[in-house]
Amino acid sequence: AQSVAQPEDQVNVAEGNPLTVKCTYSVSGNPYLFWYVQYPNRGLQFLLKYITGDNLVKGSYGFEAEFNKSQTSFHLKKPSALVSDSALYFCAVRPTGTASKLTFGTGTRLQVTL
Amino acid sequence: ETGVTQTPRHLVMGMTNKKSLKCEQHLGHNAMYWYKQSAKKPLELMFVYSLEERVENNSVPSRFSPECPNSSHLFLHLHTLQPEDSALYLCASSQDLGLARAGELFFGEGSRLTVL
Numbered sequence: 401a402q403s404v405a406q407p408e409d410q411v412n413v414a415e416g417n418p419l420t421v422k423c424t425y426s427v428s429g430n431p432y433l434f435w436y437v438q439y440p441n442r443g444l445q446f447l448l449k450y451i452t453g454d455n456l457v458k459g460s461y462g463f464e465a466e467f468n469k470s471q472t473s474f475h476l477k478k479p480s481a482l483v484s485d486s487a488l489y490f491c492a493v494r495p496t497g498t499a500s501k502l503t504f505g506t507g508t509r510l511q512v513t514l
Numbered sequence: 515e516t517g518v519t520q521t522p523r524h525l526v527m528g529m530t531n532k533k534s535l536k537c538e539q540h541l542g543h544n545a546m547y548w549y550k551q552s553a554k555k556p557l558e559l560m561f562v563y564s565l566e567e568r569v570e571n572n573s574v575p576s577r578f579s580p581e582c583p584n585s586s587h588l589f590l591h592l593h594t595l596q597p598e599d600s601a602l603y604l605c606a607s608s609q610d611l612g613l614a615r616a617g618e619l620f621f622g623e624g625s626r627l628t629v630l
Contacts, residue, residue, distance in 0.1 A: 404556070434617050443516065443604055443621030444557075490557070494617045502617050504557040 402427040404493050404505035412511045413481045421476040421508045423491030433474040434492040434502070435465055444490060450474060461485070481512045517541040520605050520622035527595065528630050535590040535625045537605030544610045546588040547619065548580060551602040563588060564611050595629045602626050 403426045413419045425431055432451055436444040448459025455467045465476045476489060491505045518539045527533050539546065548560040562570035563582040577599075579591040588605055606619040 432617050436619075436621075441623070443518070443520075443606075443623045444619070445516065445621070446618050449617060492617065502559070502619070506554060506556050 402431075402493050402495055402501065402503045404491050404503055406489075406491055406505035406508045408508050409506075410509045410511060412513065415483050415512050415514050416480050419476075419478050419481040419485070419510065419512070421489050421491075421510060423474045423476065423505060424472050425474060425491070425493040426472065427493050427495045430496045432494040432496060433465070433467060434494070435459065435463070435474075435476050436490040436492065436504075437461075438488040438490065438507070440487075447476075447489075481510075483512050483514060486510055486512045516620045516622065518605060518607055518620050518622035520603075520625050522625060523623065524626045524628075526628045526630065527592070529595060529597075531595075532591070532593040534592065535603055535605075535627075537588040537590075537622055539586055539588075539605075539607040539620070541607055541609075541620060543607035543620070544585055545608045546582060546585070547606040547608075548588065548590050549604040549606060549621075551604055551624070557604070560590075562611075569611070592627070595627075597629050600627055600629045 405424045434449045435447040438444045448457050450457050450467045458464045463478050488507045490507045492502050494502045521536045545564045547562050550558040560574045561580045566582045577594050581589040602624040604624045605622040608619050
């Protein structure tokens with residue numbers, strides 16, 4: 401069975417500093433990996449995905465994520481955080497070859513302060 | 515706006531009530547999903563529909579009953595719920611269940627359910 405771990409419940413960053421939100425996964429075979437963001441009182445919004453190819457993928461709002469197969473990680477990054485980036489971030493994984501088993505992590509709350 | 519609309523946004527019901535959650539997507543997608551979001555827990559996939567046919571039912575109690583009359587609409591009928599069913603219920607859609615696209619979900623804003 402696949403699983404996703406987001407080891408930090410909360411990440412605090414000052415505006416303008418780089419941010420990293422960590423994600424590790426466990427899956428049989430090759431993974432499809434995703435990041436979603438949830439702003440207060442809203443549904444989840446798709447940020448980016450890794451399917452194949454370049455290990456560094458770029459997404460919405462200046463976010464990027466790096467796929468590391470040997471460490472089974474897919475950390476979310478942004479070079480310069482904004483206060484408006486404060487939200488709940490979810491990592492998700494899907495093994496190739498299955499129709500619908502997208503598994504989410506528990507989420508990491510990102511708090512960006514001035 | 516994500517193109518997925520959920521109503522009502524908030525619902526309070528007693529354990530003996532019957533109510534329904536509604537989801538409508540305006541994206542022309544073929545797959546629709548119900549997820550349950552509880553604090554400090556991963557999102558729980560409840561049901562998946564593809565072209566109005568249920569393709570997944572993740573051991574959800576029978577007090578939750580989904581209905582998909584067409585590819586644009588999805589309902590979750592609720593009856594004799596328990597207080598632990600209180601949560602945010604999220605509807606989502608995807609273009610189809612193709613391997614990559616099924617992970618790119620478009621979510622509604624959710625229906626916050628409180629069971630007294």
